[in-house]
Amino acid sequence: PEATEDNCRPNLPLDAIINLDHGDPTMFESYWRKLGNACTVTFTGYQSLSYFSNPKNLCWFLEPKLEEEIKKLHNVVGNATVEGYRIVVGTGSSQLIQAVLYALSDPLNEPKPINVVSATPYYSSYPEVTDFVRSGLYKWAGDAHNFDKDGPYIEMVTSPSNPDGVIREPVVNRAQGTLVHDLAYYWPQYTPITSPADYDIMLFTISKCTGHAGSRIGWALVKDVDVARKMVKFIEINTIGVSKESQQRAAKILEVITDSCSQTVRTPELDNFFEYGQHHLTERWKKLKVIVKRNGLFTLPKFPLQYCNFTGDFTKAHPAFAWMKCKEDVDCEELFRGHKILTRSGKRFGSDQKYVRISMLSRDEEFDLFVQRFSAFHGIANGN
């Protein structure tokens, strides 16, 4: 479908509810809109009827072109090593998280579910994703900082962290742990790329990389072939593979952003995607910091200046979320809601109600309205 008034939302009313609860990455739409048809893909009626993409691949439902473009992009960006890794595609990284939990816990044949932990503030979906069907294989065990049990466990290391954008290391460091690195935000628009990650299990998603959240495409880079095989098994049982249309479109999108990073390949109209994103986020963060400083009611995390191998510059992180803390002890989510700004409460991340997570990835118009409304905050206690 073509862009409609509804999906452009050109006329947001001044008193509209601004939903910054989800990390819906519509900010990137402006980049893709500028490209016009340069990134268009077409499907005839007779394409991709089969369940299979490549029966010879361990991940038999992975489109070969997507595999190739994932590798090329990581090589160009320098954020992850691909040599020696298996690629497993998933229906977004949510499915991959479940596939990993299954792959790591099922072969252990433990009588009790394996503990799954992550350091607070942790990604708000981990507890629900781990526990929703009350699996006998794995269970959510909360904040990694408090974990001191013997036996096998799985630690989710989200780096940069969702919600707070901080670079993370594992915190449990006990004998029988397996680490899962959720690197959804380890891309140059959000954070300096300091070295290619080479952890055993790394998760990525196109939602946060290029903004195409509607496509539901994520991928895992997995060193151990048995873990990869078992993840494939999970996805086979859960959804019999992953949409071919989404995979083929994702391949095209990744190809275009890889091209956009190349001085030799890219056309003059094609802005470097990551520089565009970084510039946009830097501007947004500047505006937000000015207000936070002026009204004196909140604090934001601080990020170190680091050398980014991708941009060749010293930069600071400009995360996808603002993890904002009220200086007074109030329900911060409620406070924002009183101004018709929907955020996600710190409580959802294993933290407390003084915090909220605010998406920085909305469309310009929504962000501008947010900034305008936020700059009118004068006190906390009375909700004004």
Add this chain to the structure above:
Amino acid sequence: PEATEDNCRPNLPLDAIINLDHGDPTMFESYWRKLGNACTVTFTGYQSLSYFSNPKNLCWFLEPKLEEEIKKLHNVVGNATVEGYRIVVGTGSSQLIQAVLYALSDPLNEPKPINVVSATPYYSSYPEVTDFVRSGLYKWAGDAHNFDKDGPYIEMVTSPSNPDGVIREPVVNRAQGTLVHDLAYYWPQYTPITSPADYDIMLFTISKCTGHAGSRIGWALVKDVDVARKMVKFIEINTIGVSKESQQRAAKILEVITDSCSQTVRTPELDNFFEYGQHHLTERWKKLKVIVKRNGLFTLPKFPLQYCNFTGDFTKAHPAFAWMKCKEDVDCEELFRGHKILTRSGKRFGSDQKYVRISMLSRDEEFDLFVQRFSAFHGIANGN
């Protein structure tokens, strides 16, 4: 991507392994190929970035156009009532089965998992889909014929049945049961449409309807709004919605087959999709029956002549699978494998090794090679 030598497979070697284990519905490719570009869909880079399709809909990730086309198709075919139903889209019907189990069991808050049953021969994926993460909410309890426990249970009623194509009724009929009707094969190419189904929970999939298995699109028609809401919750946690590209392409495909059923709308080049499918399957079943009759080694299910409201004719079922029984007590799957024909053993369906399920939905070339090789079977015991 264009059709390549590999995906057309024009030159299958005479001794090729023929994989009729999966129900990969590539038979329908020939129909879609004839249509050329009449069914082509295009995606620009800036479409469908958001997670949301329609935030106002209970199923917030369902593309409005797909919802509309699903309703139109059921109305034209007359195989299901849509009035008064909620539509929940899923990543294939596998995900919907899990969503239903979750939706029906989680609110009961039972101390023990709810029993899930289906009459043998049952769809081979049910046990695995039910038990793979060892859920505390539901568990596989086998053949519905043997189920005599008190308390809540879920019965999967697959009609027409996979593997055997027979029209099914529930068999347990105890007080606290909930029925889930898996109607993946209730389409005119497979079976006479005798009336519009109006069960509480009905599952469909585009894989078996149009052949687009690679798209991973299924849908549920659900009467109870709370069940629908809870199914949506499952899909939200499991995969944060369903590929927008697949949904939009599926909408176009359903639109085209609905048009193909209309005397007034369809162009002369556009064959009625279901008549095409029915004709093709009738021809294949004829060939298969001739061989079975001639070699006298196997039996096939028999189907009654019934009036089909869609075609306006008396027809018999021509199922997507041949459920074949060896007259002698041998491992039938092994027997076929000896001839490089991969089938699925009856054991997988809760039945026995004398049975195999053979896909009737392969490409012409594979089916012809199968028929040729099968017609050379002369005895069973020695595998010749």
